[in-house]
Amino acid sequence: MYRSVHLNFKSDELRKESSAVTEKLIPPFTHETALKKVQLAEDNWNSRDPERVSLAYTVNSEWRNRDIFLTGRDAIKEFLFGKWDREEEYRLKKELWAYTGNRISVRFEYEWHDQDGQWFRTHGNEQWEFDDDGLMRRRDASLNDYKIEVTDRRIGV
Numbered sequence: 001m002y003r004s005v006h007l008n009f010k011s012d013e014l015r016k017e018s019s020a021v022t023e024k025l026i027p028p029f030t031h032e033t034a035l036k037k038v039q040l041a042e043d044n045w046n047s048r049d050p051e052r053v054s055l056a057y058t059v060n061s062e063w064r065n066r067d068i069f070l071t072g073r074d075a076i077k078e079f080l081f082g083k084w085d086r087e088e089e090y091r092l093k094k095e096l097w098a099y100t101g102n103r104i105s106v107r108f109e110y111e112w113h114d115q116d117g118q119w120f121r122t123h124g125n126e127q128w129e130f131d132d133d134g135l136m137r138r139r140d141a142s143l144n145d146y147k148i149e150v151t152d153r154r155i156g157v
Contacts, residue, residue, distance in 0.1 A: 026134035027102035034099035037134075038106055042094040046156075050080035058137045065141045087112035091156035097125070104128045111148070111155045119153065120145045 025037045044053045054077045063070040063079075070079055084090055092110035099105070106126050113119045124143025131137045 024134055026132065027130050029099045029101070029104060031099070034104050035096050037104055038094050038096045041106075042092055042108075045092050045094075046090075048084045048090055050077045050084070053080055056136055057139070058131055058135045061135075061137050061139065063139045063141075065139075066143060086114065088115065089113055093155050102130045102132075104130075108143075109155065111153050113150075119148045119150050121148045121152075 025033045044056060054073045057073050057076055059073050060071060061073060061076060063076060070076055090110060090112040092108060094106045094108040097105040097107050109121060109123045111119060111121050122143050122145045124141055127140045128136050129138040
């Protein structure tokens with residue numbers, strides 16, 4: 001079921017930003033709502049705001065990110081603050097891979113550089129599981145990094 005709340009703004013940009021914040025996408029997912037959930041996640045992560053991103057997860061959400069296992073929204077926020085402190089000029093692109101019921105699978109890539117200016121591209125896959133309110137209760141992410149030249153960037157350039 002898909003529920004949407006739209007506020008009336010004069011500007012299309014404001015309307016777009018508002019709808020990303022106010023739409024409540026809940027399972028079971030359709031192709032349309034899964035695509036919207038993925039886009040919303042991409043937009044939130046590209047904000048690089050751990051507080052904003054963490055609101056998409058249940059208070060006791062379980063995460064695996066590479067070899068790191070986390071439980072809870074506070075642990076997620078702490079992880080994200082550290083991540084974006086190390087991964088400068090982070091820019092992400094997510095793509096819907098599959099969905100069913102309360103689960104969505106995505107592939108993604110993002111680019112960033114370290115404090116020495118070395119650029120990287122990270123590729124990965126995520127499996128998401130949502131509660132009845134549309135909050136993510138489980139995230140399992142496998143990802144790999146490799147060095148790139150600044151001239152090889154292709155996301156958000």
